[in-house]
Amino acid sequence: MSQTAQSSGENPDENRRDFLTLATTAVGVVGTGMALWPFVDSMNPSKDVLALASVEVNLSNIPVGQAIKVMWRGKPVFIRHRTEREIKEAEDVALNQLVDPETDDARVKKKEWLIVVGVCTHLGCIPMGTATGEPRGDFDGWYCPCHGSHYDSSGRIRKGPAPRNLVVPTYTFLTDTSVKIG
Amino acid sequence: MSAPVWNNKVVKWVDDRLPVFSMLHHSAYEYPTPKNLSYMWNFGSLAGLVLVTMILTGIFLVMNYTPHADMAFDSVERIMRDVNYGWLIRYLHMNGASMFFIAVYIHIFRGLYYGSYKAPREVLWWIGILILLAMMATAFMGYVLPWGQMSFWGATVITNLFSAFPVIGDPLVTWLWGGFSVGNPTLNRFFSLHYLLPFVILGLVVLHVWALHTVRSNNPTGVEIKTPQDSIPFHPYYTIKDLFGMGVFLIIYLYFVFFAPNFFGEPDNYIMANPLSTPAHIVPEWYFLPFYAILRSIDFEFLGMPAKLLGVLAMFAAIIVLFVIPWLDTSKVRSSRFRPVYKWFFVVLIIDCFVLGYCGAKAPSDPFMGLHGLQVITVGQLATLYYFLHFLVVMPVVGKMERPKPLPASISESVLKGGANA
Ligand code: HEM
Ligand code: FES
Numbered sequence: 001m002s003q004t005a006q007s008s009g010e011n012p013d014e015n016r017r018d019f020l021t022l023a024t025t026a027v028g029v030v031g032t033g034m035a036l037w038p039f040v041d042s043m044n045p046s047k048d049v050l051a052l053a054s055v056e057v058n059l060s061n062i063p064v065g066q067a068i069k070v071m072w073r074g075k076p077v078f079i080r081h082r083t084e085r086e087i088k089e090a091e092d093v094a095l096n097q098l099v100d101p102e103t104d105d106a107r108v109k110k111k112e113w114l115i116v117v118g119v120c121t122h123l124g125c126i127p128m129g130t131a132t133g134e135p136r137g138d139f140d141g142w143y144c145p146c147h148g149s150h151y152d153s154s155g156r157i158r159k160g161p162a163p164r165n166l167v168v169p170t171y172t173f174l175t176d177t178s179v180k181i182g
Numbered sequence: 183m184s185a186p187v188w189n190n191k192v193v194k195w196v197d198d199r200l201p202v203f204s205m206l207h208h209s210a211y212e213y214p215t216p217k218n219l220s221y222m223w224n225f226g227s228l229a230g231l232v233l234v235t236m237i238l239t240g241i242f243l244v245m246n247y248t249p250h251a252d253m254a255f256d257s258v259e260r261i262m263r264d265v266n267y268g269w270l271i272r273y274l275h276m277n278g279a280s281m282f283f284i285a286v287y288i289h290i291f292r293g294l295y296y297g298s299y300k301a302p303r304e305v306l307w308w309i310g311i312l313i314l315l316a317m318m319a320t321a322f323m324g325y326v327l328p329w330g331q332m333s334f335w336g337a338t339v340i341t342n343l344f345s346a347f348p349v350i351g352d353p354l355v356t357w358l359w360g361g362f363s364v365g366n367p368t369l370n371r372f373f374s375l376h377y378l379l380p381f382v383i384l385g386l387v388v389l390h391v392w393a394l395h396t397v398r399s400n401n402p403t404g405v406e407i408k409t410p411q412d413s414i415p416f417h418p419y420y421t422i423k424d425l426f427g428m429g430v431f432l433i434i435y436l437y438f439v440f441f442a443p444n445f446f447g448e449p450d451n452y453i454m455a456n457p458l459s460t461p462a463h464i465v466p467e468w469y470f471l472p473f474y475a476i477l478r479s480i481d482f483e484f485l486g487m488p489a490k491l492l493g494v495l496a497m498f499a500a501i502i503v504l505f506v507i508p509w510l511d512t513s514k515v516r517s518s519r520f521r522p523v524y525k526w527f528f529v530v531l532i533i534d535c536f537v538l539g540y541c542g543a544k545a546p547s548d549p550f551m552g553l554h555g556l557q558v559i560t561v562g563q564l565a566t567l568y569y570f571l572h573f574l575v576v577m578p579v580v581g582k583m584e585r586p587k588p589l590p591a592s593i594s595e596s597v598l599k600g601g602a603n604a
Contacts, residue, residue, distance in 0.1 A: 040357075043371065049361045069458055074363035076458050119363075122490065124342040125335065125460040145462050146339065147478065148547065161481055163488050 054182030056174065059113065067130045069118060072181050076118035077169060078130050078142070079179075082153060086140055087111050090154035100165045104154040107168050115179065116155035117169050120144040122162035127151060142166070186211075209395065214413035215420055216401035218597050222296075223399065223420075224427035225289035230387065231428055232282040232435075237380050239275040247327065249373035251366035254329035255454040273443040279321050280446040281435045283469035286314060294507075295528055297516030298400040304508040306393040311504050313386045318470070320379040323372040325467060330451030335464050337364045337372070343477070346491040363457060403596045404516025405589055412593035463545065471542030472535050473497050476569065478546055479562040496566065503573045510573055512581030515589065523584040527576045530568070537565045 055072050057079065062068055067080035082090075090104040108114055120127050127142035127149070128134040137143030137150035139158045144151075149160030156165040171181045186207045188194040197203040246265050248257040261268035290310065293299055299307035326337045341358050345351040360367030398407065407413050414420075438445055446468060450461045466474050480493040487495075503510075518525045541550075541562035550556045590596035 043360055043367075044357050045359075045361050046367070049367065071458070074361055074365045074457060122342075123339040124363075125339065125464070126458065128460075144460075146460060146464055148545075161489060163490060 054180055056178060056180045058178050060177040064112070066132065069130050070181070072117075072169065076126055076130075077181055078114070078116050078118040078155070078166070080114040080130075080153075082112050082114055086153035089140055090114075090152060090156075093152070093156075099157045100163070102154075102156060102165055107154050107156070107165070109171070109173060113179070114153070114155060115169065115171055115181070116166035118142075118166070120146065120149055120162055121157065121164040121166065122147055122149055122160070127166075210417035210421070211415045213395060213416050214398070214407060214410070215416045216399055216407055216412060216593050217414045217419075218401050218403065218593050219399065219420065219423075220402050221423075221427065222288075222292040222402070224424060224431075225285045225292060227424040228285040228427060228431050229282060229289060231431070232278050232285060233380070233383060233387065236275060236278050236282065237384070239271050239278065240377070240380065242271050243275055244377065249327070249370055251329060251369050251455070254327060254369060258328040270439070273439045277435060277438045277443060277446065279324065279467075280438075280469065281431075282317065283321070285431070286317065287469075290314070291532065293400075294531075295518045296400055296402060297404050297511070297513075297518065299508050300511060300516055301508065302397045303393075303400065306390065306397060307508065308505060309386055309390045309393060311501065313383055313390065315501065316379055316383045316386060320376060320383065321467065321469070323376040323379070326369065326372045327376060328451060329369060329455045331453045331455055331461050332448045332451040332464070334364060334455035334457065335460055336466055337368065339464060340466075341368075343490075343494045343497075346488070346494045348491070365457075400516065401593060402517060402519060403590055403593055404520070405593055405596070408592050409594070465543055468539070468543075471540075472538035473500060473542070475538040475540075475542035475562045476500050476566045478542070479559065479566040481546075481559065500569060503570065507573055507577060510577045512578050513584065513586065515586040520587040520589055521580075521584060522587060524576075524580045527572060527580060531572050534565050534568045534572070537561060538569065541565060 053073060055070060057068075057070050059079065059081070062079065062081045064081050065083045067078055069076040069078060071077075080086075087104070093104075095101040095103065107116075118126055118130065122144065123146060125144050125146035127137075127144040129136035129142035129151075135143045135145075137152075137159075139150050139152035141151040141153045141155060141158075143149070144160065144162065147161050149162035150158050151162075151166055152158050154165075155168070157163070169181050171179050173179050186204060188197055188203060193203050243261065246257060246261050246268060248254055258272070261272050263269075265271075293307065293310070322336075322340060326333045341355055341364065344358065345355045347354065356362065358368070359365065360371060448465065453461075465471070474497075477493045477497040480496050481489050482492075483489055484492055513521060513524065515521055518528055541558050544550075544558045546557065546559035546562070548558045550558050550561045590599065
């Protein structure tokens with residue numbers, strides 16, 4: 001140890017030790033994180049779950065005014081063959097009346113077909129109104145019995161605790177009467 | 183106190199190497215227990231009894247249970263119909279969960295009334311709350327395992343709560359599910375954790391008892407043990423009292439098991455989970471109802487935070503607030519027996535919790551207790567408000583303002599003067 005280092009109050013050994021401690025701690029923290037990640041990520045959706053990501057649906061036997069439920073990624077998707085009146089109602093609403101403003105146009109690819117994920121955006125219940133005879137709420141769409149959310153004929157939230165419109169999944173029309181969801 | 187002398191050679195040989203016998207002797211004979219403990223002090227050992235029952239019945243259930251979305255429901259039905267005494271083991275487990283919460287809730291309110299959370303018992307109290315949280319997680323995940331309609335939709339609604347958190351919400355929920363909805367991966371991980379958590383609880387109980395033996399039991403007067411006259415050995419006095427309590431408790435528990443096994447349950451859970459149809463009325467198990475009421479009572483935005491997020495935060499806050507009450511309570515007196523004003527607020531708190539429970543069981547727009555013009559949601563909001571006011575305002579303010587009654591000089595003085603009437 002040199003005299004000069006001592007007199008300037010710096011101990012080169014101590015500096016080096018501090019550095020080593022810090023570096024070891026840093027490597028330890030990063031290493032632990034890296035070791036934990038595989039465990040955390042193993043709980044994310046696996047490849048087979050991700051692979052089941054699309055379904056094809058034949059629309060030809062859904063008459064006007066009726067709707068069906070199909071399973072997609074373990075959740076129901078509502079497909080409604082809308083009536084003229086339902087389409088008009090959906091188009092005529094002023095945007096400033098909506099909780100989550102979106103035009104009907106932006107939510108459908110063909111006016112007569114409304115395709116939405118049938119999961120309430122509040123806490124995930126399945127809203128009623130797809131099967132004939134079920135309550136459809138105050139806006140000719142769906143009604144969620146869990147905490148009372150009303151969706152309109154475009155699947156938009158109009159009343160109740162749900163914060164967002166029913167989600168529109170990605171889909172493509174393969175022909176006029178068949179659609180691929182996902 | 184000096185270490186005991188062991189006459190039995192085998193006992194001595196073991197004890198010299200691993201002092202289990204000294205430890206037991208220490209807890210049973212040398213651990214001084216206040217001599218005035220009431221029946222309110224029975225519920226800790228009762229909770230312990232139920233924990234052991236849950237672990238034993240659980241291990242035997244697993245021998246016949248299949249954790250798969252397609253088979254879980256049928257495997258539970260098979261346990262009920264075909265497995266020898268399967269119905270008994272399952273009903274013991276099912277009703278045991280309710281009994282566990284009854285015992286623990288009484289245990290907690292006992293602590294609140296007698297000020298058992300105050301110095302030096304804060305850490306003991308904290309571990310107790312951690313046990314409550316772990317129990318809630320365990321019971322929630324256990325309820326999902328039979329894969330009935332309530333299992334499935336309860337799991338859906340509760341896991342969806344986490345989507346309330348901004349940004350991380352949706353990925354977090356997908357991660358919890360291991361898919362895009364509650365499904366087989368969810369059932370599998372819940373099963374794994376449902377098996378694990380009771381042993382975590384067991385570990386916490388060991389810490390709880392360790393802390394208890396360090397700071398010693400509180401008692402109905404809230405006055406600490408001062409002289410040997412204030413205490414008696416745990417054994418045989420409290421072992422016998424605990425055993426008696428267990429007898430009474432088992433009569434009640436087994437009454438439900440044998441004569442009303444589905445009293446605490448929901449009939450919908452005997453319908454297999456159907457991801458395409460939600461039951462008309464979803465309710466959680468009774469022990470979650472007050473928290474569910476708090477969650478739902480927030481139906482407004484505040485400070486730019488959506489109602490859903492606020493509801494979730496309020497629900498968690500309802501438990502988190504218990505961690506800080508040792509500092510929120512400003513009174514120098516432990517036991518509410520000597521707190522003429524606070525005592526009444528405590529009664530209001532109990533009623534408030536029952537009101538919250540009632541609100542949690544009803545639909546928000548129902549009339550409260552059949553009273554027209556008074557909606558369940560409104561009452562739930564008021565009850566939620568009182569719940570938080572009690573801890574955040576009443577505790578600090580009443581503690582400062584109130585003039586407590588004179589404390590007995592010691593436990594034995596209080597006992598000689600007639601105990602509770604002193
Ligand atoms: C803290 C202790 C525990 C609590 C509070 C608890 C709670 C529950 C609840 C509420 C159910 C649903 C009962 C029903 O409605 O059918 C359940 C089911 C189940 N539990 Fe537990 N449990 C505990 C410990 C354990 C342990 C230690 C095991 C395994 C070693 C276990 C294995 C099971 C199994 C296999 C089921 C599904 C069968 C059934 O539903 O009856 N449990 N548990
Ligand atoms: S889940 Fe639909 S209203 Fe709450």
